[in-house]
Amino acid sequence: MNDFGQFAKAQCPKLVPFLVTLILYFSLVRKDPQGELWTTVLKCLPIVALMFYVVAKGITLKKEYRRSLWILLGLVFSCGGDALLNINLFPFGMISFAVAHIFYISAFGWKPVQWLIGLVLYVTVSFFVYFVHQKLDEILIIGVPIYCFVITTMLWRSLARAVDSRNFLTIFCAIGAVLFVISDALIAITMFVGVPLPCARLQIMITYYAAQFAIALSTANDGPAVRQTFRKKIK
Template sequence: MGKLASVLKVVKNVGPKLVPFFKTVAIYFVIFVPQDKPSVFSTILKCLPILSLMLFVLLHGMSLGEEYKYSRRILSGLIFCCIGDALLVWNQYFDIGMFAFIIGHVYYILAFGFKPLNLPLGLVLYLLGLLVVLYLLPDLPGIFLVGVPVYILVITTMLWRAVARVQLFEDLWTWSKLCTCAGSILFALSDLLIGIDRFKFNIEYAQILVMSTYYAAQVGIAVSVVDATAAMNEAKKKLKAN
């Protein structure tokens, strides 16, 4: 009951700050500019939800202090993902957009850290990532022969670090770690859909599937700043008490 009460309390406090995100996501899907009709307008429309999540992170608090190190890294990840979003609208910049997302994932990895390590989980996920690489490899042209495997390596690492944080069986999980775990899984799913649709075969309603899982992924990752800052402040209080 304690964990449930905590979740309800956080939802009540965090919910209003996420209203801009949900509104911009709704606007994106209501207007819905097809991806084969790129424009400045469609680029802005696509980026607005991520810009709203940046605002959410900033509203939660930001400084150069140690307690906001996690938030700064999540914000940096969102910034580079937003740049990637804009570039991916234009087909000729797809490779550069993919590189921007790689940087974004690196910031997420730095935020999540490597404790607990959970090496068996990492090995399983890297094996799955290798299978995806082998599946896509025969149809990868030019620079993507290197770019896609590197991207899959990085996002698999991000997924590993996000899932490893949950620790369900040790009862060390929190609501935001669960959100981050779900978000990272949805991010990997969204990118898998992009890879299949672009390099293997056309997926029906690909844009809707990709963007819905992508936005859900990013909000799951963004809300983790709430828990991270609270944990840091609690640790500071304990140090002062001792």
């Protein structure tokens, strides 16, 4: 508990910009954005703040910070995806987010493999893709299935990493990956399935920002000096 208190004390000041931009977005953007510049900026600002966090807590080109670098690049492409979606360029936004997930996959790594987790996830997403595929047209017929399998791979690698280490930050990161999938699933339900959801934008954006926050926070123990402090297993 003392270690967690020290962790929170060290990280909270760097997360103030994220909290402030989050409040700005949810307080000022009251309805679905229509591609205005100001809503696009406000939508992107929390992700920019998370980029600031990753840089502010410490990052170099050394091997010890490679995960931070991959996640920083993932946040950059996520920010691009946010902007593209907000100006109604959905296919290009989806591509940008797919690249972001590839960087996240690189950050999470391929060991341990945990094949069973991957198998369950891929079977599940295959049923989902089959269900929505008939409702897609043009480039989305190809793009949506590819994106679904990319984000599923990201979820698989985060869960495999969490199961293996059982460290607070890796578990929190895996929760973030789950929330990311939930956020995208809510978009798919509203766009492709046509099921009306109460306060759909709020549900989508709350789960999305929480996901990105958890993934960004997982870099807190990068670096040789701090990694030993947060290596304690959760029993």
